[in-house]
Amino acid sequence: MEIEQRDIENPAKHLLVLVNYENVNLKAKQRKMDENEINGKLTSVPGYLGTYSIDELKDLRIRVFPAYLVINLDERKNSGTHWIAVAIYLNHIYVCDSLGTILPTQKFPIQLIDFLHIVSYKKTLHITKQLQEVSAETCGMYSTYFTYTLSTTHSYETFLSNFSLDYSFNDVIIKLLYASLL
Numbered sequence: 224m225e226i227e228q229r230d231i232e233n234p235a236k237h238l239l240v241l242v243n244y245e246n247v248n249l250k251a252k253q254r255k256m257d258e259n260e261i262n263g264k265l266t267s268v269p270g271y272l273g274t275y276s277i278d279e280l281k282d283l284r285i286r287v288f289p290a291y292l293v294i295n296l297d298e299r300k301n302s303g304t305h306w307i308a309v310a311i312y313l314n315h316i317y318v319c320d321s322l323g324t325i326l327p328t329q330k331f332p333i334q335l336i337d338f339l340h341i342v343s344y345k346k347t348l349h350i351t352k353q354l355q356e357v358s359a360e361t362c363g364m365y366s367t368y369f370t371y372t373l374s375t376t377h378s379y380e381t382f383l384s385n386f387s388l389d390y391s392f393n394d395v396i397i398k399l400l401y402a403s404l405l
Contacts, residue, residue, distance in 0.1 A: 255303060256363025261293050264367050264404050268374045276303075280338040288313050289377070291370045293363075296332050308366035309339075310373040316348045317379050319369035321362045321397075323353030349379055355397070356390045364401040371404055 258274035265271045272292045275283060276299040283292075290311045297304040308319040316339070339348065355361050372382040385400060386393045 255360050256306065256367075257303075258293075258295070261306070261363055261367050265291070265293070265370055268370060270374065271370065277332055277334045280334050283338070285311055285342055289374070291374055293366045293370060294335065296335065306362040306366040307335075308369045310370065310379075311342055312346075312377075314346055315379075316343050316346050317369075317373060318348070318350045319354075319366055319382070320351055321353070321355040321365035322357065323351060351383065353390065354386050354393050356394055359390075359394050361394050361397050364397045368397060368400050368404065 261274050268291060270287060270289050270291050272283070272285075272290055274293045274295065276295050276297060278298040280294065288311060291308070292311075293306055293308045295303045295306055305320075305322060307321075310317040310319075318339075354365055369382055373379065376382075385396055
């Protein structure tokens with residue numbers, strides 16, 4: 224298994240953010256996104272398998288490619304910690320972890336590692352570097368937009384080109400991009 228991390232710097236690309244800045248309520252109280260909202264946005268995406276908690280991955284079998292899923296790194300019985308998205312193709316697996324760590328808590332997500340080990344056999348694994356502020360609760364938006372973008376463009380680079388190394392700026396951009404999804 225080969226692993227690559229990518230981070231594309233393109234801070235000037237989104238000057239239009241200044242125009243749309245007033246349309247996004249950046250001061251609104253942040254809230255965690257739930258799986259119903261994610262599934263509602265992605266229901267029409269071909270190959271979308273749904274949302275899963277980390278303890279449900281052991282029973283998941285991928286039979287059709289490309290396949291897309293959104294995973295919460297908490298167990299089903301708990302309230303949720305962090306959303307990541309996974310896009311599985313024949314030769315590549317793309318993971319959007321907007322925190323860039325796959326460790327939102329001090330608990331190591333062994334179920335996720337086991338799942339990725341199985342599905343990444345003879346595939347190249349690509350994992351995003353950090354995109355969001357650590358204190359932001361935008362991971363569900365990143366995961367949803369990642370899934371939508373890869374399902375329509377099949378391009379990891381297209382998704383990454385939206386973001387810079389300025390995490391606060393990225394959080395503004397993802398709110399605008401997420402709001403543009405039907």
